[in-house]
Amino acid sequence: MAERGIDSGKLKVGLDLKADLRRLGIMREALSIASKRPGLMIDPNEYWSPKQAVRYIRQIEKEFDLIWVEEPARRWDYDGLRLVSQQVRAAVATGENLHNLSQFYPLLANDAVDIINVWTGHSGVTGCRQVAHMAHAHGVPVTMMNAQANYMAHVAAALPNHTMMEVVDPGREHCLTFDNHVEDGYIILGESPGFGIEVDEKKLEALQQNPPTGRGKFPFPRREGAGRYIVPPTPGEVPWRQGE
Ligand SMILES: [Mg+2]
Known part of the structure; x- marks a missing residue:
């Protein structure tokens, strides 16, 4: 990522403060080849209660x-x-798991969010634009989510308050090719019609014959207990703790 000029990174956190501090340090160091002051973000995926969140984030903010x-x-x-x-100190972001305009209104009306994560999950491209524009009216920036610099980059480019885009593993293509690429930390859009997506039917067929295994079909699973406040980590989730 950093070799492609990407100078900010987001890390899943929340189970083990000591490990999270170490991992954040590793990410900051890795990104430092792209910037003297890399941007760092964290995502506990709703794991904490609000008070737990404050305590945990303040600990992290002592170092980062x-x-x-x-x-x-x-x-x-x-x-x-x-x-x-x-x-x-950090801004609070939410939105990738909300689905339409009306679910965002209480957040904006109550000054509860500093950045809104938008994507097509908000009732498609139309809903995504509606949410972004409502946020813009409140002076809140948006950031495009859950897209590896592919089908949402064109939409992001058309939003007046878009800040930066989540890019997952650029360069890795399975059965889709996208007419855009990451260069010097920016997404360069191609000129192909629509979103510039092409499906490689042969690769798709091969994937169907031999589907991904391991952590599940979805590569970024939300852990059991997320959003239910303090469900202790299982030994499998924190293997480094065994024997402590
Ligand atoms: Mg997230």
């Missing part, structure tokens, strides 16, 4: 400056998210 913390409390909990926003 964070751009944002994503879903530090439940995705729709405007009281909890506002509490976190007011109690930590």
Whole structure:
């Protein structure tokens, strides 16, 4: 990522503070080839209660400056998210798990969110644009999610308040090819019609015959217990703790 000029990174956190501090340090160092001051973000995927979030984030902020913390409390909990926003230095982001305009209104009306994560999950491209524009009216920036610099990059480019885009493993292509690429930390859009996506039927067929295994079909699973406040990590989730 850093070799492609990407100078900010987001890390899943929340189970083990000591390990998270170490991992953040590794990410910052890796990104330092792209920037003297890499941007760092964390995402506990709703693992904490608002108070737990404040305590945990403040510990991290003793060592790291964070751009944002994503879903530090439940995705729709405007009281909890506002509490976190007011109690930590980092911006609070949420939105990737909300689905339409009306679910965002309470967050904006209650000053509960500093950055909104948008994508096509908000009722498609139309809904995504509606959410972004409503955020723009409130002076809140948006960031495009869950797309490896592919089908949403064109939409992101058309949003007036878009800041930066989540890019997952650029250069890795399975059965789709996208007419855009990452260069010097920016996404360069191609000129192909539509979103510039092409499906390689042969690769798709091969994937269907031999589907991905391991952590599940979805590569970024939300852990059991997320959003239910403090479900202790299983030994499998923190193997380094065994024997402590
Ligand atoms: Mg997230």
